[in-house]
Amino acid sequence: METPADIVRLLDLGIKADEVNVGGMTFKQGTKALSQAVYVSDEDVKNFQEIDSRGITQYIQQVPSSGRTGLMETLKSKGFVS
Numbered sequence: 001m002e003t004p005a006d007i008v009r010l011l012d013l014g015i016k017a018d019e020v021n022v023g024g025m026t027f028k029q030g031t032k033a034l035s036q037a038v039y040v041s042d043e044d045v046k047n048f049q050e051i052d053s054r055g056i057t058q059y060i061q062q063v064p065s066s067g068r069t070g071l072m073e074t075l076k077s078k079g080f081v082s
Contacts, residue, residue: 004047011054019057022048022071034074037062045080048072 001007007020023037031039038060040048048071051058058071075081
């Protein structure tokens with residue numbers, strides 16, 4: 001998927017998911033750095049919160065050999081959500 005809004009749309013259509021790997025969201029006008037490879041807008045953050053509210057694990061992992069970082073924990077630690 002290209003954006004977290006796309007994921008929410010799929011979930012609304014009944015697609016099941018247990019987890020989502022967030023990565024490769026490049027810088028665009030109006031986004032802020034969450035990690036080296038993930039930049040988010042306010043709208044992205046709202047969609048990540050919606051995905052989280054559905055009990056789906058979200059994490060940041062750039063490549064298979066790198067460790068996973070919890071997305072919601074990272075959003076909280078960077079001050080994007082409380």
